[in-house]
Amino acid sequence: MTYRMLALSIDGTLLRSNSRLSRQTKDAIEYVKEKGVYITLATERPFPAAKKIAKALKLDNVLITHDGGFIASDVDEPLLSRKLHxxxxxxxxxxxxxxxxxxxxxxxxxxxxxxxxxxxxxxxxxxxxxxxxxxxxxxxxxxxxxxxxxxxxxxxxxxxxxxxxxxxxxxxxxxxxxxxxxxxxxxxxxxxxxxKGISKARGVQVVANHLGISLEQVVAIGAGVNDIDMITQAGLGVAMGNSPEELKASADWITRSNDMHGVAYMVKEVFRKQLKVNI
The missing domain is CATH 3.30.1240.10 (Hypothetical Protein, Haloacid Dehalogenase-like Hydrolase; Chain: A; domain 2)
Known part of the structure; x- marks a missing residue:
């Protein structure tokens, strides 16, 4: 399977327990970008918080924020905006x-x-x-x-x-x-x-449909129970080593923990043999 999109949660996945991004994780994200894979962040964080992490990773893509309620690359031009009246x-x-x-x-x-x-x-x-x-x-x-x-x-x-x-x-x-x-x-x-109906999983669907990518071509990585739907619908659902057992039981693959560079380890194992793709 050739994967064309990578969706990552932030807390417990991209960030270490000290709330920092490691050099290994940054390098892994750059490696996936060079493969032509579209990268999005799927998070419960507000848009400005996710945008700050994306900037540190040199990502200018659509972000799935507010648990899927606000999806955008630019705050003034959302792809999806569902709000409480x-x-x-x-x-x-x-x-x-x-x-x-x-x-x-x-x-x-x-x-x-x-x-x-x-x-x-x-x-x-x-x-x-x-x-x-x-x-x-x-x-x-x-x-x-x-x-x-x-x-x-x-x-x-x-x-x-x-x-x-x-x-x-x-x-x-x-x-x-x-x-x-x-x-x-x-x-x-x-x-x-x-x-009602808002979720990270639905957010991934919206972004994938926008790009013309099937869910089978998506790799999703999560670390919390609220990531279960997201990783089970993806072509490859990955649980971090530090995630709860409920999430691990739902995953296709379990990588190392966030403090042991789990994202970087997954990227090397999954994407190293994949040729560059075009979105």
Whole structure:
């Protein structure tokens, strides 16, 4: 099989556990590019965050971001943009503000977050971990709902960081019951909300169709449970060595971990005998 497209997740795949790109990974991406293979990133991160990683890899291709809700190479000319309606965004914020959590509305060009009080201390900038979009405008407000009354927003994605996994799960169940046409993803203490039907797998389909590439000609590499659909639909689905057993069981191939240059190892094994292709 000649593979014409490579889709990679970012966290746990391209990035090492220290959130850095290794020289071996950069060289591997350059090697695949020279083979004429189209490379895209498929991530839950916002577009600006993915674009930063793509720039470091010298990629100017279409990126699958916001868990598939925003697909573009240029923020002003998306190939696909699925957003939560302004009214639905307000309803979600109403429900989330009944919980003790930090909320982020993740637009493709900016982010809005609420200030959180915990143990009598104001946490003005409670982060959402390595995905925190510090390199594009972030506005912190006392109340997301009050802000939306004056400034309606339709974001591709909403994130909420809780102080316990149980609270995140409870909020997810309430949202699924009260707000139609959304999907929720619980990752420990973090809850993510996207329009119904949005996924990395669907994003890969959109990009492949746009390029005239069949899914059998796609290699997809992931490291999280949310990558299962993406790797099972690809011609070659690869799980990182550091991924959970559920993902490994769904993969065609398991490479080394992200701290052992798993992407570079996979590239050498899969693409070294492949001749250059034209997209």
């Amino acid at each position: 302004e009214d639905k965004t307000f309803h979600i914020a109403e429900i989330l503000e009944n919980y003790k959590c930090h909320i982020r509305l993740l637009h493709e060009q900016f982010s809005i977050g609420n200030k959180v009080r915990q143990k009598n201390q104001l946490i003005a900038r409670m982060t959402l971990g390595i995905q925190d979009p510090l390199y594009y405008p972030v506005t912190f407000v006392d109340s997301i709902c009050e802000h939306l009354m004056e400034n309606p927003v339709a974001p591709p994605k909403i994130q909420a960081q809780f102080f316990s996994a149980e609270e995140a799960q409870a909020a997810s169940m309430e949202l699924q019951k009260e707000v139609p046409s959304i999907d929720t993803i619980v990752r420990g203490e973090r809850l993510e909300i996207v329009p």
